[in-house]
Amino acid sequence: MKNILVIGSTGQIGSELTMKLRREIDGGTVVAGYIPGSEPKGELLSSGPSEIADVRDGAALAHIVGKYKIDTIYNLAALLSAVAEKKPLMAWDIQMNGLINILEVARENTCAVFTPSSIGSFGLDTPHKNTPQDTLQRPRTMYGVTKVATELLSDYYFFKYGVDTRAVRFPGLISHVTLPGGGTTDYAVEIFYAAVKGEEFVCPIKPGTYMDMMYMPDALRAAVEIMQADPQRLRHRNAFNIASMSFEPEQLAAKIKEYIPTFKMRYEIDPVRQAIAESWPDNMDDSCAREEWGWYPAYDLDATAVDMIAALRQKLL
Numbered sequence: 001m002k003n004i005l006v007i008g009s010t011g012q013i014g015s016e017l018t019m020k021l022r023r024e025i026d027g028g029t030v031v032a033g034y035i036p037g038s039e040p041k042g043e044l045l046s047s048g049p050s051e052i053a054d055v056r057d058g059a060a061l062a063h064i065v066g067k068y069k070i071d072t073i074y075n076l077a078a079l080l081s082a083v084a085e086k087k088p089l090m091a092w093d094i095q096m097n098g099l100i101n102i103l104e105v106a107r108e109n110t111c112a113v114f115t116p117s118s119i120g121s122f123g124l125d126t127p128h129k130n131t132p133q134d135t136l137q138r139p140r141t142m143y144g145v146t147k148v149a150t151e152l153l154s155d156y157y158f159f160k161y162g163v164d165t166r167a168v169r170f171p172g173l174i175s176h177v178t179l180p181g182g183g184t185t186d187y188a189v190e191i192f193y194a195a196v197k198g199e200e201f202v203c204p205i206k207p208g209t210y211m212d213m214m215y216m217p218d219a220l221r222a223a224v225e226i227m228q229a230d231p232q233r234l235r236h237r238n239a240f241n242i243a244s245m246s247f248e249p250e251q252l253a254a255k256i257k258e259y260i261p262t263f264k265m266r267y268e269i270d271p272v273r274q275a276i277a278e279s280w281p282d283n284m285d286d287s288c289a290r291e292e293w294g295w296y297p298a299y300d301l302d303a304t305a306v307d308m309i310a311a312l313r314q315k316l317l
Contacts, residue, residue: 001021001025001028001071001072001112001227001228002025002027002028002029002071002072003028003029003030003031003068003069003070003071003072004021004025004028004029004030004031004070004071004072004073004074005031005033005051005053005061005064005065005068005070005072005073005074006018006021006030006031006032006033006074006076007033007053007055007061007073007074007075007076007077007102008033008034008074008075008076008077008078009032009033009034009040009044009050009076010032010034010038010039010040010041010044011038011076011178011181012173012175012178012179012181013076013116013170013173013216013219013220013223014032014074014076015044015177015178016175016177016178016216016220017074017076017220017223017224018030018032018044018048019043019044019047020220020224021224022047022048024224029048029049029068030048031048031049031050031051031053031064031068031070032044032045032048032049032050032051033050033051033052033053033064034050034051034052034053035052035053035054036052049068051064051067054098055075055077055094055097055098055099055101055102056093056094056097056098056101057101058101058104058105061101061102061105062105062108062109065105065109065111066109070109070111071110071111071112072111072112072113072114072227073102073105073106073111073112073113073114074114074223075098075099075102075113075114075115076116077094077095077098078091078094078095078143078146079091079094079095079143080143080181080183080184080186081118081120081141081143081144081183081184081273081276082183082184082186082270082272082273082276083181084141084142084143084146085141085142085143085272085276088142091142091143091146092142092146095143095146095147095149095150096146096149096150096153099115099150099153099154100153102115103153103154103157103163103165106157106163106165107157107161107163111163111164112163112164112165112166112227113154113157113163113164113165113166114165114166114167114223114226114227115150115154115165115167115238116167116168116169116170116223116239117147117148117150117151117167117168117169117170117238117239118143118144118147118169118170119169119170119171119172119211119212119280119281119284120139120141120143120144120147120184120276120280121137121139121144121147121148121151121169121239122135122136122137122139122144122279122280122281123136123137123138123139123140123144123279124138124140124278124279125138126138126281127281128280128281128282129281129282129283130283130284130285131241131281131282131283131284131285132241132285133236133240133241133285133286133287133288134236137151139279140279141276141279143276144279147169150167150238150239151167151238151239152238154167154237154238154239155237155238158237158238164231165237165238166226166227166229166234166237166238167226167237167238167239167240168222168223168226168239168240168241168242168289169239169240169241169242169284170214170219170242171185171211171212171213171214171242171243171244171284172184172185172186172188172211172212172213172214173185173189173213173214173215173216173219174188174189174192174213174214174215174216174304174308175189175215175216176192176307176308176311176312176315177216184205184211184273184276184277184280185211185213185277187203187204187205187249187273188213188252191203191249191252191253191256191265192256192305192308192309192312193312193316194263195256195260195263195309196260196309196312196313196316196317197316198262200264200265200266201253201263201264201265201266202265202266202267202268203249203253203265203266203267203268204267204268204269204270204273204274205249205269205270205273205274205277206249206267206269206274207248207249207250207267208248208250209248209249209274209277209278210246210247210248210282210283211246211247211248211277211280211281211282212243212244212245212246212280212281212282212283212284213244213245213246213247213304214242214243214244214245214297214299215244215299215303215304215307215308217298217299218244218297218298218299219242221298222242222289222295225293225294225295226240226289226293226295229292229293229294230293233292233293234292234293235288235292236288236292240286240288240289240292240293240295241284241285241286241288241289242284242286242289242295242297243283243284243285243286243297244297244299244300245297245299245300245301245304246282246283247301249265249267251301252301253265255301255302255305256305256309258305259305259306259309260309
């Protein structure tokens with residue numbers, strides 16, 4: 001990777017990934033792609049070039065790729081799970097029609113492409129405990145359907161055209177930098193904000209509902225390392241299970257109370273988010289990622305809680 005386009009650079013993942021790449025990629029250019037209304041600000045704007053990059057406009061993407069001699073595209077454009085259920089046709093347009101445009105541009109310009117998948121690509125019939133790398137994927141959400149289709153289409157372009165497509169299945173992501181935008185696992189971020197501000201947290205997910213989660217520094221590192229991995233070692237490509245920690249709301253609340261003893265939580269279950277959560281794995285088997293490109297997580301629940309609380313105290317108080 002030398003010249004990189006990050007599409008969705010102002011989102012929860014993209015805003016942090018763009019800055020990480022700009023710090024770590026020597027002698028290259030990292031372009032922050034965005035859509036009107038979500039323009040880069042602050043350091044994200046000042047630290048490198050930015051361009052309007054709507055995945056539904058293939059000609060505009062091709063222009064950016066040519067202008068900056070892009071060799072790697074990070075495609076982070078998506079509606080998250082709960083939002084996608086409210087706007088399924090828009091989700092399909094962005095996540096599938098947009099992906100076709102990106103893959104075509106990549107095919108014509110010899111670019112590598114990272115388009116993440118998710119724990120949302122699984123379904124009720126998938127084994128929920130120690131979910132295998134290769135298993136049944138029959139999701140019943142538009143978000144999940146597009147993620148399975150993304151995996152298949154990315155593989156198709158690799159086997160048919162030789163496009164260097166690679167991806168990971170992200171768990172729920174926890175970050176103190178950018179607020180999430182409508183995902184089922186967002187409660188695991190929102191709970192920290194409430195705790196640090198001294199507010200009672202109203203949890204939309206039932207106690208006992210386990211889901212895979214990951215602290216953002218691990219997720220960013222995975223996104224970079226998979227694209228730097230030796231292609232000869234990759235038996236899988238789209239997409240690798242990666243895992244870090246799995247917990248349910250009571251465990252997370254108890255961990256926070258270790259550091260903020262006055263914290264309180266009550267439940268008001270969101271039936272849409274709860275139904276989605278129950279269709280997702282409790283925890284994934286990430287042994288293939290560990291074997292094929294050396295994946296490992298650096299943060300467990302305790303390390304995540306300590307860092308999140310410290311960062312949010314500095315940010316909010």
